[in-house]
Amino acid sequence: MTQDLTDPWFNGRLALRLLALDPAGLGGLHLRARAGALRDRMVSDLGRGAAPARRITPMISDTQLFGGVDIAATLAKGAVVHNTGLLTRPDPVILAMAERCEAGLAARLSQVVDRGDGPYLILLDEGAGPDETCASSLLERVAFSVTLDGLRESDCGPDPDMGTAPLPLFRVAMPDDALVMLTVTAARFGIDSLRAPLFAMRAARAHAALMGRAQANEDDLRVAVQLVYPQRATLLPQDTEDPAEPDSQDASESTAQNPDPDDRQTIPDEMLIEAVRSILPEGLLQALQTQSAQKGGKGAGAGQKRRGNRRGRPLPSRPGRPDGQNRIDLIATLRAAAPWQAVRRKLTPEREGLLIRPSDIHVRRFQERSDRLIIFTVDASGSSAVARLAEAKGAVELMLAEAYARRDHVALITFRGDGAELILPPTRSLVQTKRRLAGVPGGGGTPLAAGLKIAAELANRSRGQGLSPALALLTDGRANVPLPGRSGRAAASEDATNMALLFRSLGLPSAVVDTSVRPHRDLQTLSVSLGGTYVPLPRADARGLSRAIGSALTGP
Amino acid sequence: MKHPFPFSAIVGQDAMKQAMVLTAVDPGIGGVLVFGDRGTGKSTAVRALAALLPPITVVQGSPTNAARAEDMPDWAEPVAGDLVQVPTPVVDLPLGATEDRVVGALDIERALTRGEKAFEPGLLARANRGYLYIDEVNLLEDHIVDLLLDVAQSGENVIEREGLSIRHDARFVLVGSGNPEEGELRPQLLDRFGLSVEVKSPTDIEERIEVIRRRAAFDTDPEAFLTKWRSEDAVIRDRILNARAALPKIATSDDTLRDCAQLCMTLGSDGLRGELTLLRGAKALAAYDGDAAVTRHHVKAVAPMCLSHRLRRDPLDDAGSTTRVRRTLEDVFA
Numbered sequence: 029m030t031q032d033l034t035d036p037w038f039n040g041r042l043a044l045r046l047l048a049l050d051p052a053g054l055g056g057l058h059l060r061a062r063a064g065a066l067r068d069r070m071v072s073d074l075g076r077g078a079a080p081a082r083r084i085t086p087m088i089s090d091t092q093l094f095g096g097v098d099i100a101a102t103l104a105k106g107a108v109v110h111n112t113g114l115l116t117r118p119d120p121v122i123l124a125m126a127e128r129c130e131a132g133l134a135a136r137l138s139q140v141v142d143r144g145d146g147p148y149l150i151l152l153d154e155g156a157g158p159d160e161t162c163a164s165s166l167l168e169r170v171a172f173s174v175t176l177d178g179l180r181e182s183d184c185g186p187d188p189d190m191g192t193a194p195l196p197l198f199r200v201a202m203p204d205d206a207l208v209m210l211t212v213t214a215a216r217f218g219i220d221s222l223r224a225p226l227f228a229m230r231a232a233r234a235h236a237a238l239m240g241r242a243q244a245n246e247d248d249l250r251v252a253v254q255l256v257y258p259q260r261a262t263l264l265p266q267d268t269e270d271p272a273e274p275d276s277q278d279a280s281e282s283t284a285q286n287p288d289p290d291d292r293q294t295i296p297d298e299m300l301i302e303a304v305r306s307i308l309p310e311g312l313l314q315a316l317q318t319q320s321a322q323k324g325g326k327g328a329g330a331g332q333k334r335r336g337n338r339r340g341r342p343l344p345s346r347p348g349r350p351d352g353q354n355r356i357d358l359i360a361t362l363r364a365a366a367p368w369q370a371v372r373r374k375l376t377p378e379r380e381g382l383l384i385r386p387s388d389i390h391v392r393r394f395q396e397r398s399d400r401l402i403i404f405t406v407d408a409s410g411s412s413a414v415a416r417l418a419e420a421k422g423a424v425e426l427m428l429a430e431a432y433a434r435r436d437h438v439a440l441i442t443f444r445g446d447g448a449e450l451i452l453p454p455t456r457s458l459v460q461t462k463r464r465l466a467g468v469p470g471g472g473g474t475p476l477a478a479g480l481k482i483a484a485e486l487a488n489r490s491r492g493q494g495l496s497p498a499l500a501l502l503t504d505g506r507a508n509v510p511l512p513g514r515s516g517r518a519a520a521s522e523d524a525t526n527m528a529l530l531f532r533s534l535g536l537p538s539a540v541v542d543t544s545v546r547p548h549r550d551l552q553t554l555s556v557s558l559g560g561t562y563v564p565l566p567r568a569d570a571r572g573l574s575r576a577i578g579s580a581l582t583g584p
Numbered sequence: 585m586k587h588p589f590p591f592s593a594i595v596g597q598d599a600m601k602q603a604m605v606l607t608a609v610d611p612g613i614g615g616v617l618v619f620g621d622r623g624t625g626k627s628t629a630v631r632a633l634a635a636l637l638p639p640i641t642v643v644q645g646s647p648t649n650a651a652r653a654e655d656m657p658d659w660a661e662p663v664a665g666d667l668v669q670v671p672t673p674v675v676d677l678p679l680g681a682t683e684d685r686v687v688g689a690l691d692i693e694r695a696l697t698r699g700e701k702a703f704e705p706g707l708l709a710r711a712n713r714g715y716l717y718i719d720e721v722n723l724l725e726d727h728i729v730d731l732l733l734d735v736a737q738s739g740e741n742v743i744e745r746e747g748l749s750i751r752h753d754a755r756f757v758l759v760g761s762g763n764p765e766e767g768e769l770r771p772q773l774l775d776r777f778g779l780s781v782e783v784k785s786p787t788d789i790e791e792r793i794e795v796i797r798r799r800a801a802f803d804t805d806p807e808a809f810l811t812k813w814r815s816e817d818a819v820i821r822d823r824i825l826n827a828r829a830a831l832p833k834i835a836t837s838d839d840t841l842r843d844c845a846q847l848c849m850t851l852g853s854d855g856l857r858g859e860l861t862l863l864r865g866a867k868a869l870a871a872y873d874g875d876a877a878v879t880r881h882h883v884k885a886v887a888p889m890c891l892s893h894r895l896r897r898d899p900l901d902d903a904g905s906t907t908r909v910r911r912t913l914e915d916v917f918a
Binding site for chain 2: 053097099102108130131132133134135136138139142164165168198202204207208210211212214215220221222223224225226229230355356358359381382428456457458459460463
């Protein structure tokens with residue numbers, strides 16, 4: 029049966045059919061699409077039938093998910109009102125706005141999926157850019173991923189053919205070399221986790237059951253790898269021999285060709301590799317690199333702009349609703365309810381005990397504190413680039429070594445030639461730092477404005493994620509490369525000053541470290557424009573740098 | 585609830601399996617910290633081990649898995665008092681768990697509806713005499729971490745808040761897993777974990793195929809798979825039980841003590857916990873192997889597990905900790 033598996037609509041509908049057959053083994057579906065009619069059509073018929081799907085949002089409370097006493101309803105009614113948790117029943121659960129799901133909820137949902145006897149998840153991801161996506165722990169545990177972006181209703185093909193009645197799963201046999209093929213293919217695409225071949229195996233089995241076959245054949249395997257592997261691939265396999273079909277190199281338009289069915293059991297594994305490759309988008313490696321460079325910093329997106337990421341001292345409690353995240357302050361609640369007991373008892377004489385209304389409930393509040401993020405912006409231009417970069421790397425690692433006490437994150441931006449680059453996204457992990465700082469090139473002109481611009485963008489983004497950024501600029505010369513679109517040295521210093529004023533408008537601390545042999549007047553002016561401190565440090569070694577920056581940025 | 589995957593059927597991951605077994609032989613070694621990427625079978629191994637151990641005898645309905653009626657805490661509701669056999673408890677501590685959930689708190693429901701002060705036990709009570717598994721331990725919030733440190737050290741959970749003054753036993757083996765690329769653990773917390781191992785996905789393609797093969801067989805026909813591996817699991821269980829019995833009689837010579845101290849001094853590990861763990865680990869290994877005394881061979885075998893997370897980290901040094909330990913082992917023990 030010829031299918032067009034490069035059609036995301038078809039993939040999505042097929043994935044849902046497979047999930048209905050093996051919910052516990054396949055985990056769920058990650059559906060990346062803007063909210064709209066198309067997306068609703070995809071998940072619409074999950075509502076019918078014996079197992080209606082429940083829709084939840086990331087703001088849901090734990091008692092609603094796992095069960096517990098509903099406090100507000102209990103108080104209003106006067107008798108205990110229990111919430112039976114949504115996740116205790118095995119019906120599918122649709123998580124809307126999945127990209128806003130914070131790490132704690134993602135971890136709890138992953139636990140439920142891991143247990144293997146709960147519901148399967150449909151993650152509706154409404155993220156806009158490539159860096160806004162679900163928590164990776166959830167994506168790892170969900171077998172299928174489909175992107176509907178850019179698709180129109182008229183592009184949607186027919187639904188997959190249901191075929192005859194499906195066989196029960198335990199009747200389907202998986203030949204051993206099918207397992208070998210799946211594992212080898214996963215390894216060729218650089219998929220490290222062993223969950224991927226497991227999901228592929230279960231998907232192939234479910235597909236064979238759907239088609240009424242007692243043994244999985246190459247068609248099932250092909251469908252399985254095309255649904256499970258492309259979103260997890262990290263590298264393209266090297267071509268070991270001549271590729272069979274000429275048009276399977278064409279990424280978007282080609283349909284996956286079925287080679288002539290052969291009667292022997294051995295399934296050519298090059299076919300599987302070509303099948304996955306035909307689905308992978310153009311420039312996969314490029315996309316992966318930019319994607320991993322933009323991951324970093326914790327926290328969800330909107331709605332947490334003013335919350336820090338660490339809890340501080342307790343503050344006096346305020347009236348509020350318990351929503352699973354905050355704790356009820358019992359004493360304050362009782363104190364608020366106490367004066368009203370006489371009146372309420374007259375109104376409802378038959379109720380016993382304390383008469384507490386939901387409006388009496390006080391919740392605890394804590395001081396908001398957030399981690400500091402130090403954005404190192406290092407000049408990688410010119411002849412002294414190598415030495416300066418080495419010292420900067422050493423300073424970064426030294427600050428990380430103390431980070432557990434000072435709770436600092438670090439990020440590194442270098443600028444040289446005609447642009448700036450974010451080498452190390454915000455992290456507290458020494459392991460990641462060592463990996464990314466391994467080979468950083470140097471030389472070229474000094475595009476100071478570009479460096480400041482990227483630093484300002486990163487600072488803004490991190491502030492939205494709950495960190496407190498601070499800038500540490502290391503340079504030894506004057507700017508001589510302006511922003512793209514202009515030219516000349518005068519434009520360069522003008523651009524640099526403008527960017528500095530832009531950064532100053534964010535209201536964040538900054539320090540300019542002058543590593544030139546004789547202090548530059550221009551850099552002093554720049555530090556005034558930035559609104560920060562100027563630190564001349566002619567012979568900057570790693571320890572001196574980290575000390576100077578630490579004291580310059582803690583300041584008042 | 586399905587029966588977990590059998591422990592002896594786990595392919596590879598020998599270091600992690602050995603660390604788990606040692607903590608089963610001697611729970612006093614402290615917890616196990618497993619560093620590794622996703623999908624490497626960390627939580628599978630913890631659940632498998634707990635299923636392999638013999639069931640424990642608890643008083644039915646006891647919130648803290650008390651062994652005898654006298655051990656029941658006085659705040660618990662009175663229960664029937666029959667003894668039942670239950671499997672060793674494994675409690676998962678999810679990221680984002682609130683303190684109330686972990687430690688236990690005033691039972692809000694009873695307080696607000698009936699006006700009674702009662703204690704609702706948390707996860708630590710349920711984990712008593714079992715395992716507490718924390719996934720992504722390096723992302724856990726600081727105040728929860730401090731709490732777990734104190735409880736794991738003292739073996740007792742003390743609650744003094746909201747008008748409650750409660751204590752109960754909380755002896756468990758702490759197993760934490762994490763990906764070091766996502767964040768560092770504070771050194772104090774690292775030090776509290778007895779053993780640490782690193783797991784990686786198998787690089788050998790045959791090993792990967794074998795993992796998938798076994799998992800497929802388990803999924804298709806769990807009964808047959810469990811029956812097939814039951815005898816191997818029983819072998820490990822008997823060895824653990826014999827080791828527990830033999831542990832107090834293992835002889836430790838002065839030379840062994842000198843070796844431990846010499847190794848820790850050369851490596852420059854902070855504090856004395858390194859030596860104590862090394863000694864306990866070596867004894868547990870000797871008991872598991874059926875030897876009568878601890879020798880240098882045992883010390884060498886457990887040294888990387890016990891010491892690689894206690895070394896004072898020099899960020900400008902590229903060598904990984906396990907390599908440093910092995911190098912020092914060769915120098916010190918010639």
